[in-house]
Structure formats: C-alpha cells, structure tokens
Amino acid sequence: QQPVQSPQAVILREGEDAVINCSSSKALYSVHWYRQKHGEAPVFLMILLKGGEQKGHEKISASFNEKKQQSSLYLTASQLSYSGTYFCGPDLYGNNRLAFGKGNQVVVIP
C-alpha cells in the first residue's frame, strides 16, 4: 500500500528551508528516499531503518518516527540542485520491496 506524501508541491527560494513528509498506514521496517530530476533516473538519498540507523548522504537530514509510521526529509538552506521530485519508498518487511508514494515536487528558485 502506497504511502501519502505531503505537501504535493513546494516552491522555495534558494537558502530557504522546507520539510517534506511521508506517512504510511502500516508498520515499517525502513523508509527509502530518492530524488528524481526531470528526464533522469531516481537517485538514492537516504534509508532510515527502525531502531534509528540511517544510511545515506551526509548533507541530507531526515527523521523516522516508528510509532507514527512517518518520515520527514529536511531541506535546509536549499540549493538550486535540490529541485526535483522526492519519492519515499517504505519497506514493510525488510525485503527491499518498496511501495513508492506519488512524490513531493520541489522547486527551488534563485
């Protein structure tokens, strides 16, 4: 079952901060985050596992609330390169089969 991602779209100026969210109705083993720019492949950003372990890019900040089955990605001091669609992909059972959400479209303007 796919997660709900919010907000659907966000526009921010370079240097501003934003938070994008991913909510699941089921308990999660982990949450993956990927970013896809127009016409390009999705690129791995981060995995957040239950128990607090994180794996991914050092410059990306994220959280995972296991009790609420929610994950948030923090775009801090945004750069133009942050523009793209962010997909979260929960892994329910620890078998790497991801059910992606519809994405958060992020546009960073100068």
Added chain:
Amino acid sequence: ETGVTQTPRHLVMGMTNKKSLKCEQHLGHNAMYWYKQSAKKPLELMFVYNFKEQTENNSVPSRFSPECPNSSHLFLHLHTLQPEDSALYLCASSLYLAGGHEQYFGPGTRLTVT
C-alpha cells in the same frame, strides 16, 4: 553515471509488435528490479529477481515477460501491448534483496505503444 544502463532509451511500438528492453548493472549487485512509472502515478514495482531467480511478480499482465540470465543482466520482453502500457520503465539493482540496501536506478526506457 549510476552503474545501471538501459537500452533502448526510447521505444515506439505497435500493439502487435514484440520487443525487448535490456538492463545491465556494473555494480556487482545480486538483486534486480523492474519498475513502471506512468505520468501522475507513483513508481510501481513489477518484478524482482534475486540471484537470477524471480521472487516477485506484482500481478503484472502476461504480455510482460521478464528474463534474468545472470545477476548483471535483466530483460523485459514485450508483446501485444496496450496503449495504457505506455510509460517509463525503470530498472534498478541493489546489493542484496534485504532491508537497508539502497537501489540504484537506470535512466529508463520511454515506451510508447501506438
């Protein structure tokens, strides 16, 4: 360069044609995936292979037929497709088919069925 390549990048085919999509990963991974990405819809997992063995068929119509001859190559054979099958088909790989392993995606094949 993500280490996962896909060919062709664009494909136009009629409903009676037979074609194949190819994916190759140069990362030494053991799990490979096919996803479908349609406009306005999330990525849909189609098939999963682990050490060349198919472990998932996510209720995909039989007009899509995957093949994985080895851990580095993955094919998607297409026949008698429908216009609603037009989409971006993405291949991905991960080191293992287990939680906590990131997936690396190829650039995709943009398929148009006429």
